[in-house]
Amino acid sequence: MHHETNRSGTLQQSAMSARAKQAMVGGLVLCFALQTTLVYSDEPSPVQLQGAALEGSRLWHRHGCQVCHQLYGFGGFLGPDLTNVASRFHGAQLGERLRIVMTRGSGQMPPFELEPGDVEAFAAFLVQMDQTGRGQLRSPTVASGPGPFEQAVSEKLSRLKGPEPFPPRDGFAALRTRLCLACHAPFTPSPAGAPALANLAGRLAPAALDERLRRGKPPTMPPPTPAFDPRERAAVRAFLTWLGKNHTDVERRTTELSAKRRISLLDLPWWEYE
Amino acid sequence: MTDARRPGNRPVTNGLPSLGFGPSLSRANADPSRRYATLTFLRGALVALAVGLVAGLLGSIYSAPTLASYLQPRGIDLISLRPLHTTFATAFIFLAGLAVVHRYLEDEAGPMTLADRWRLRVQVVSWAIAGAGILVTLPLGITSGREYVGFHPIFSIPILLGWLCFAWTFLRVTWSGFWSRPVYVTMWGVGCIFFVYAFLEQHAYLLPEIFADPVVDRRVQWKACGTLVGSFNLFVYGALIYTGERVSGDRRYANSKAAYLLLGVGLLNSFTNFAHHTYHLPQSHLVKWISFVISMLEIIILLHVVGNVARILMTRGDGPFCSSRAFIRSSKGWTVVMLLTSVLISIPPLNALVHGTYVVTAHAMGTMIGIDTLILFGALTWLLAETLVTRGQATAAERLHCVRHRTRVVALNVSVAVLIGWLNLVGLVDGIHRYLTPKDAAYALHRPEWLTNSSGPVFALAGTATFLAFASLLATYLPLVFQPRRKR
Numbered sequence: 001m002h003h004e005t006n007r008s009g010t011l012q013q014s015a016m017s018a019r020a021k022q023a024m025v026g027g028l029v030l031c032f033a034l035q036t037t038l039v040y041s042d043e044p045s046p047v048q049l050q051g052a053a054l055e056g057s058r059l060w061h062r063h064g065c066q067v068c069h070q071l072y073g074f075g076g077f078l079g080p081d082l083t084n085v086a087s088r089f090h091g092a093q094l095g096e097r098l099r100i101v102m103t104r105g106s107g108q109m110p111p112f113e114l115e116p117g118d119v120e121a122f123a124a125f126l127v128q129m130d131q132t133g134r135g136q137l138r139s140p141t142v143a144s145g146p147g148p149f150e151q152a153v154s155e156k157l158s159r160l161k162g163p164e165p166f167p168p169r170d171g172f173a174a175l176r177t178r179l180c181l182a183c184h185a186p187f188t189p190s191p192a193g194a195p196a197l198a199n200l201a202g203r204l205a206p207a208a209l210d211e212r213l214r215r216g217k218p219p220t221m222p223p224p225t226p227a228f229d230p231r232e233r234a235a236v237r238a239f240l241t242w243l244g245k246n247h248t249d250v251e252r253r254t255t256e257l258s259a260k261r262r263i264s265l266l267d268l269p270w271w272e273y274e
Numbered sequence: 275m276t277d278a279r280r281p282g283n284r285p286v287t288n289g290l291p292s293l294g295f296g297p298s299l300s301r302a303n304a305d306p307s308r309r310y311a312t313l314t315f316l317r318g319a320l321v322a323l324a325v326g327l328v329a330g331l332l333g334s335i336y337s338a339p340t341l342a343s344y345l346q347p348r349g350i351d352l353i354s355l356r357p358l359h360t361t362f363a364t365a366f367i368f369l370a371g372l373a374v375v376h377r378y379l380e381d382e383a384g385p386m387t388l389a390d391r392w393r394l395r396v397q398v399v400s401w402a403i404a405g406a407g408i409l410v411t412l413p414l415g416i417t418s419g420r421e422y423v424g425f426h427p428i429f430s431i432p433i434l435l436g437w438l439c440f441a442w443t444f445l446r447v448t449w450s451g452f453w454s455r456p457v458y459v460t461m462w463g464v465g466c467i468f469f470v471y472a473f474l475e476q477h478a479y480l481l482p483e484i485f486a487d488p489v490v491d492r493r494v495q496w497k498a499c500g501t502l503v504g505s506f507n508l509f510v511y512g513a514l515i516y517t518g519e520r521v522s523g524d525r526r527y528a529n530s531k532a533a534y535l536l537l538g539v540g541l542l543n544s545f546t547n548f549a550h551h552t553y554h555l556p557q558s559h560l561v562k563w564i565s566f567v568i569s570m571l572e573i574i575i576l577l578h579v580v581g582n583v584a585r586i587l588m589t590r591g592d593g594p595f596c597s598s599r600a601f602i603r604s605s606k607g608w609t610v611v612m613l614l615t616s617v618l619i620s621i622p623p624l625n626a627l628v629h630g631t632y633v634v635t636a637h638a639m640g641t642m643i644g645i646d647t648l649i650l651f652g653a654l655t656w657l658l659a660e661t662l663v664t665r666g667q668a669t670a671a672e673r674l675h676c677v678r679h680r681t682r683v684v685a686l687n688v689s690v691a692v693l694i695g696w697l698n699l700v701g702l703v704d705g706i707h708r709y710l711t712p713k714d715a716a717y718a719l720h721r722p723e724w725l726t727n728s729s730g731p732v733f734a735l736a737g738t739a740t741f742l743a744f745a746s747l748l749a750t751y752l753p754l755v756f757q758p759r760r761k762r
Contacts, residue, residue, distance in 0.1 A: 016535075043558075049485075138712070
């Protein structure tokens with residue numbers, strides 16, 4: 001193997017000395033120690049979980065919620081990020097919503113067997129997580145205010161003339177407070193498998209639609225929380241009927257408003273947002 | 275030596291695969307116990323890959339809502355499938371890396387001592403217990419709820435025990451003259467110790483002070499995840515350089531200054547750039563700036579590493595290890611693609627845009643499959659062929675280097691490309707739409723219609739195609755690796 005002998009000479013010339021290697025690895029270990037120290041000595045969060053919220057965090061782990069959901073974008077991507085979900089609910093709505101969705105399941109989310117107190121613990125945990133910071137990036141120019149669909153609907157509804165016993169605008173307002181739009185998209189089936197709002201009045205007879213608005217559609221659709229009173233149900237039916245008849249115009253206007261939104265790379269913050 | 279065979283099975287090469295350089299390195303002379311250790315980890319790696327693939331296939335099917343409705347009533351859901359997939363995919367990486375390390379020990383370590391044998395037994399038994407236990411408990415819904423270590427923490431004990439046994443044996447053999455050995459030995463030695471630290475840190479959440487602070491918990495969790503990946507990458511890149519050296523017969527690179535300098539930058543990244551996972555968490559900006567700057571350095575250097583190794587392999591021309599070269603050449607292409615996307619998503623504003631979307635999955639899977647798995651398949655192909663030739667089964671070895679096998683390699687690359695491309699597209703569209711949706715708007719409004727209708731089904735299709743490509747490879751490798759030794 002004479003070529004190895006020649007290569008031995010070449011090896012000698014280009015090899016790093018043992019001391020140099022030791023110094024290099026030793027220096028890198030020091031860099032690691034420094035970065036580790038910076039991480040562990042960083043300021044703690046102002047939120048410290050205790051009581052029900054701490055139990056909620058344990059339940060989050062025990063039930064493997066991170067497989068599909070995220071907190072601060074960490075986890076699986078089948079379901080939504082739940083870091084700030086608590087801020088979209090008022091009062092007891094969050095607990096009610098959790099109870100229904102977790103015990104009945106929703107689309108690809110399976111039902112869970114919960115013990116008494118589990119829902120309250122989950123709710124307490126999510127409320128505390130909401131206070132730690134903002135989990136998802138939003139454009140500062142569209143961060144607050146209605147989205148294109150809400151704007152389009154509001155514009156069209158404002159042009160309706162004459163009194164109506166159950167105004168569609170009241171129905172739309174009622175829908176928004178129950179977070180129906182969390183699962184139902186306006187014109188298309190949603191990721192959760194819920195049918196489009198614009199098709200509902202055409203697909204279901206009035207009595208069947210009213211039943212859905214009262215009881216939901218087990219096991220996939222939970223009942224609205226809090227429940228609609230009869231007047232609200234009538235207004236929601238009126239809105240859905242109006243939307244079904246006017247969906248072409250509303251969809252076109254929604255598309256126009258959506259097209260005006262533009263992402264500007266200069267608007268993106270360097271590190272954190274909000 | 276040529277055999278009469280069907281055209282599709284005609285080998286590309288002439289003659290038998292080389293055994294490497296020097297009669298002192300012939301495997302026929304190696305301690306049988308050490309050869310057995312190599313084979314054991316080779317077998318374990320392929321079995322782990324098979325389990326990970328099945329879990330991954332079912333997981334990708336679950337992403338299509340209509341198909342999930344078939345799996346869910348049967349108690350099959352993502353809560354068990356995802357951690358099964360990540361656990362056994364990671365296990366494949368480690369086991370395959372260890373198979374290559376044991377191959378190195380066959381030449382360098384001499385006969386096994388009694389203590390070496392006992393440590394090997396303890397490692398194999400404890401990892402078998404951990405693997406079987408995880409395989410049973412995860413489908414029962416017993417999970418830690420964590421990333422990478424999604425199994426119950428009780429199984430971390432046998433995993434750590436086995437690892438310490440391996441580390442002891444490896445360092446015992448290599449410590450004498452450690453700093454004079456080739457660069458891959460340094461990589462493996464540092465990787466041994468680094469893994470122990472990263473694995474322990476993965477369990478920091480068991481400390482009440484850390485668990486009670488959800489932000490600190492996530493800072494530490496993603497630090498540990500990043501460094502755990504860094505530790506197994508050391509085994510992968512060490513296997514790459516070692517295999518390249520053995521295939522080409524060229525020892526210069528593994529002992530060169532360039533290799534060590536590149537190792538240095540690689541280690542710097544593994545040690546300090548983990549905060550590119552946590553740019554958007556409330557955290558010290560100094561930590562983030564360090565990670566950002568170091569992340570930018572890594573990219574240039576790693577390109578250099580892969581280019582060097584591939585050049586070494588390619589100078590052999592049509593040698594006897596064509597499949598190994600095909601895998602490693604493929605990994606070079608993937609390295610370019612994945613490093614390019616890594617550059618982009620390491621830039622903080624773009625990171626914020628795509629964080630929490632399938633772009634992250636594309637990055638993780640693209641690097642694990644496109645780089646790590648293909649490198650290890652290149653190494654394992656060479657290792658398996660050498661094993662078969664040593665056993666007098668040269669014809670079986672040639673099956674690993676025939677034209678049909680090359681077709682499988684191409685099919686694997688194409689299916690993975692479709693999968694990764696789709697995940698990137700879905701994630702990018704999701705990220706942009708989410709950014710442009712008001713903060714309090716409902717989740718259902720985040721996606722355009724075409725994406726809502728196609729995301730799950732295309733993912734299921736691409737995942738199935740990738741599974742079939744891997745399955746066709748395993749259908750060749752598994753019978754060969756479990757083939758009983760022929761009596762002479």
